Amino acid sequence: MGQILANIFRVLNWLGLTYFLALNTIYLILIIAASLNIGQYFRKRPYLGLEEALKSPVTMPVSILVPAHNEEAVIVESARAILALRYPQFELIIVDDGSSDNTFSLLQEEFQLVEIPFHIEQLVPTRGLTKSVYIAPGLIDLTVMRKESVGQKTDALNAAINIAKYPLLAMVDADAVLDQDALLMVTLPFIDDPISVMATGGAIRPSNGCNVVRGRMTEVGMPKSWLAKIQIVEYLRAFLLGRTGWSRLHGLLIISGAFGVFKKEGVIAIGGYNHDSIGEDADLVARLHRYYTNARKPYQIVFVSEPICWTEVPEDTATLRKQRQRWSRGLAEVIWTNKRMIFNPRYKSVGLLAIPYFIFFEILGPFVEIGGILILAIALIFHMVNFDFAGLFLAAALLYGILLSILSLLVEELSYHKYDKWRYLRDAVLASILENFGFRQLHAAWRIEGTWQALRKKNRSWGTMVRKGYTQPSTSP
């Protein structure tokens, strides 16, 4: 019995080691691919043609869609900031999705909204009844739609798509803080290639600890909470570098729901957002991949690495847990819905690389990580732990994780250099180390919970995120 157990543990050791090497090597490849991309982008930045796009009368106009459910803390400043974006022609559509707070009254007071009769064509399906439509007088192109909430952000977005009048749709979260050129940067791929580019996403960074005045980022800072600091490093590594890497490998599967631009004809062709999906952003992108590949039409989905959208991240474990559960649940559901794409050479790098990566490393990764800890515990009970091996393996796993985070910091330092104070760098390095002791394991457990919920098809609600509102500027001289 003892021998059998020992053999099992030996096999598991090898499996774990191989898995851990494969996962981190893929991360390393993604970081290298992203660094090359960012380096190239950074050197060409002055010649990208932003000013030409701004001045050109033929730049494609954009409908900016903002779903808002109980967003009274941020909605007015957010709307003001969006209306002040540098872009030749755009409209802002805010959907008040059954808010029970002052979201609508604040908007009405600020922009002197007037109700108009409306007629909406159902280009994409909606569930909640549209109650009224308001527009702002004068030159401001602002429409506010009030609808009954069905508890789904996707329904609000679909309702907004139905009244959008321009060929490009920008989906923006109500609490997102956009840089002034954010829209220009993210629509640049559409301007270059108006035929085949179907969607673009911008890089997202945590806004916690930053100074935001009138919906505009005035100073980038680090939050006090270590949980938020760890998330800053995590966003840098996983979202900025990970997604840039996938974009370079033509396998981008997620465009963040906080800020992404889509071609309207594409979104309508696939029937808009899927009401039943909790990971609506990944679901939309996966369906776009599927639709255009099946239709044999050339298409591109591009990621812009410039940090242009800032969003508040949870600073308490309860909210963070819900968020991460939702992400994992969403991802598992999206992959299940699009299972025909898995290892299907027709879908090229999405089917052969991106989706298998998400299955083996993003969905199964937490199971392997927590499983490893459990096996270690069992081995300890049966006195079968080879302490040398276990210690070295654990050390290698932790050190590889830290190395990847430090490499992300180095890329950030070489390129955008947003966290410019010495103490921010110190905190980021510390967060890169601390992340591996506790947070990573907890995160793995939350992700398992999310995947489990997806398997049981339970808990489809979005959950609530408590907004702090924007930090006011300091009054010190």
Added chain:
Amino acid sequence: MKVALILSVTLLSLAIIIFTFLTIILRFWRLNRSKRYALYRAKVRKLIVELTVDEQEPSDKNFTRKLKLGQLEELSESIATKVKGESKDRLVSFLESKGSVTKAIRRTRRIGSIGKCNAASFLGNLSIARARPALEALLGSRNREVRISAARALGQLGQPGSIPALLDSLDKTGKQLPFGACIVALLDIGPKGEEYILAGLEGAGERQRAACAEILGIINSIRSTQALIDHFQNDLSIDVRIRCARALGRIGSPRAVSQLIRGLEDDNPLPLRLVSCRSLGQLGDPEAVPAIANLLISDNHQLLNTAAQTLSQLSSEGFKSLTSLAASHSPNREYALEALARKSVKSAVIEPQLEPLEVLFDYQWDKFWQTYFEF
């Protein structure tokens, strides 16, 4: 296996230490460089102004000897966009004397896209007329950013002779100039290039004709009305026809009305009908009202919406047809109601909120006294 793990742990630890130090060193270098560069920049800027704009001898001769040409060029370029006339000429001749202009023209032929972009930007900002052939050659580059910088520079040069090269670059397979970049360059050259743009409208390339139609509308080229009408009617490309319709609306010639009305007919593609409708709205001719009002019986949401919005902008005739539709029992009356409401809200003048003192002035004193005396 144990050895491999020990080796991995050692290597990983080393890598972490090296990369952390590298990040710290990089930050030191960056901060130091930006401080030094800011000081240097201030000195060089002062010197350039003395040498070129004020025509003085440099106050710091030691510094002049140590000047680095690259930074001098970079700063001259940033100043060049802010000075005009004789000052700019002096700045250019100063840089010519240093050999910078010739060097920049040579740089456009070297390998490396960033160098080419920098050279094009330098030549464009300084408006070096003799750099035109070099910049036109850059339009054929395989690199997108190089093509954009060349187009931008040619626009800054403002020579109508470069228009054919700009237009040709729109249809080069695999080396296409982005449409927006070409449009902006053509706009920078402006109406003096009308002749070339009109000739370009007869070109073979679809994107070229589309750009010409767009620009002719923007620069209000009345003499191109007939050519635009011809292309609106007969061009093989729908995109060109759409842009011609838009241009005709912008130019505002009454000659285009009857043609645009034909553009509303059912056998035309939907995008063309929509743009024709909007252009008729811009022309504001009451003659178009019945044709647009006819669209209000359509079953296409986009067409109905556009027609109703256009009618709301079209004089009293359009307004009348909308109000009669709004009062009817037609299933499409909601479109008329929405268009009328949008028009009235959008044209509403918002009174600024009254200050406390103004409230006193604005108070209806006559009513107050009336009430008071009645009491």
